């Protein structure tokens with residue numbers, strides 16, 4: 709993955725076409741298309757993090773570290789916001805499985821906290837600092853991208869199929885009446 713591709717991940721935005729926020733009025737197929745794109749962006753960043761982990765300690769691409777550090781947290785927040793405002797209400801309307809929604813939301817919080825720590829570490833390395841403890845950083849990176857990949861796989865296998873035929877949902881009013 710090139711630094712440019714990582715940078716492109718930062719351009720990911722789940723806002724509606726009118727710029728007024730996530731579009732809850734989109735069809736199930738459109739929501740699924742957005743989610744597939746979001747998952748693709750997450751997996752691309754996971755690939756960059758794996759490249760960094762594999763290159764520790766001496767072959768690290770510092771530009772890639774800066775690029776990932778710049779894009780990771782904004783990308784996650786955008787995607788999480790879209791999921792929580794559009795996808796999860798549709799999933800809850802289709803399945804009534806609130807336990808699953810709460811678990812996924814909790815994972816979002818943990819992932820953002822973890823991403824915050826990683827951002828700081830990657831930015832430091834990207835700006836030329838020596839990798840003080842490559843083993844610990846490698847462990848941290850792998851823990852993060854493996855967690856993200858599991859989360860994406862779960863959403864792809866369980867959430868997307870459930871919302872394929874879900875009713876329209878308004879974020880303000882909950883599931884629309886049938």
Ligand SMILES: [Fe+2]
Pocket residue numbers: 788791812816859863
């Ligand atoms: Fe998620």
